[in-house]
Amino acid sequence: MRHPYLIRLNEKEDWLDWRRDESLDGGVVEEAHDILLPEGKNQMYEFNDSYWYGKANYHEHTTGWETFFVWDGRIEVTVRGKRTYMDSGDVLCLPPWDPHQMNNANDPMTVWNGLYHGMGLISNQSNWNMIQRTNPEMVGDPEIRANYLGNKNNWIRENPVYAVDVPKEEIREIRTYDNPLALYTLPGLELRQFTGRWENDGLSEVWLADMKQGVKVNYRKYNPQADLFYVIAGEVRFCVAGEEFVAGERCVVKIPHYAPRSFEAISDARMYDMGGATHWMDLLEDMTSLKMLSPDKYADKAYVAGVAKRQECYLAKVEYNGEVIFENEG
Numbered sequence: 439m440r441h442p443y444l445i446r447l448n449e450k451e452d453w454l455d456w457r458r459d460e461s462l463d464g465g466v467v468e469e470a471h472d473i474l475l476p477e478g479k480n481q482m483y484e485f486n487d488s489y490w491y492g493k494a495n496y497h498e499h500t501t502g503w504e505t506f507f508v509w510d511g512r513i514e515v516t517v518r519g520k521r522t523y524m525d526s527g528d529v530l531c532l533p534p535w536d537p538h539q540m541n542n543a544n545d546p547m548t549v550w551n552g553l554y555h556g557m558g559l560i561s562n563q564s565n566w567n568m569i570q571r572t573n574p575e576m577v578g579d580p581e582i583r584a585n586y587l588g589n590k591n592n593w594i595r596e597n598p599v600y601a602v603d604v605p606k607e608e609i610r611e612i613r614t615y616d617n618p619l620a621l622y623t624l625p626g627l628e629l630r631q632f633t634g635r636w637e638n639d640g641l642s643e644v645w646l647a648d649m650k651q652g653v654k655v656n657y658r659k660y661n662p663q664a665d666l667f668y669v670i671a672g673e674v675r676f677c678v679a680g681e682e683f684v685a686g687e688r689c690v691v692k693i694p695h696y697a698p699r700s701f702e703a704i705s706d707a708r709m710y711d712m713g714g715a716t717h718w719m720d721l722l723e724d725m726t727s728l729k730m731l732s733p734d735k736y737a738d739k740a741y742v743a744g745v746a747k748r749q750e751c752y753l754a755k756v757e758y759n760g761e762v763i764f765e766n767e768g
């Protein structure tokens with residue numbers, strides 16, 4: 439049975455479902471593993487794991503925000519007529535109307551993850567899979583295929599696409615470990631911003647935390663936020679609603695609204711915060727402004743608590759080897 443909070447991407451028993459998508463000539467395009475279904479009116483937290491063998495059409499979405507995380511391999515991507523390669527650790531952020539194509543460039547496949555909101559991708563793919571089984575001649579109809587299940591969300595562009603080869607730094611949608619949107623260095627902790635709220639319909643942002651062993655994070659007792667974490671290196675021990683468990687490499691942790699939570703890096707660890715409810719960029723900028731320009735306010739615990747509340751931060755305390763890095767007593 440699937441753990442209530444911990445999802446191991448490499449374990450088939452933790453997948454909700456899986457399917458192979460084939461091209462018209464029968465080649466495997468993708469083996470997709472469904473990990474999390476979308477939630478709520480904004481269809482948040484949809485997440486999948488993909489073994490990508492093939493090539494997508496050049497397309498864009500009329501609605502839906504896609505963030506891709508390359509885990510292993512190499513993928514050729516074309517975005518707005520520019521073509522480059524993405525490698526392990528690279529992230530691609532695609533708002534609606536941003537045209538893109540992906541083409542596997544690794545033998546035999548590239549492993550990557552997709553995080554979506556406002557999209558409903560998994561139900562769309564399951565439906566397509568059902569049509570393939572029950573109505574195969576419809577799948578062969580180019581017009582039906584172009585409309586992709588009759589869902590106009592996929593806006594197919596001219597294929598093949600003419601593209602100019604560029605270094606990946608020239609495609610602004612690509613974020614790399616060495617070139618994040620923002621970087622904050624704290625004791626025991628480095629925080630890298632990979633996507634921003636301005637490119638996620640104001641709903642989320644993605645950060646990567648590099649934690650030294652011994653970093654401890656405690657949250658306030660009443661926390662209305664859901665959290666979504668993805669450990670890509672090392673081990674993190676979580677306590678969620680009284681249940682303790684360890685999330686290792688390739689583990690996703692989904693924490694429901696109001697569940698009490700804390701975690702500790704029990705080795706050096708690298709983990710994405712993908713839930714994006716807290717306005718981390720604003721909070722880290724505001725705390726820096728206070729520290730640099732308004733030291734009296736920075737030392738005023740009630741004032742800091744007000745800033746944290748404004749940025750929807752429910753942290754209580756962050757510590758590294760006993761040193762308090764952040765405290766929110768509000």
Ligand SMILES: [Fe+2]
Nearest residue numbers: 497499504538
């Ligand atoms: Fe897409």
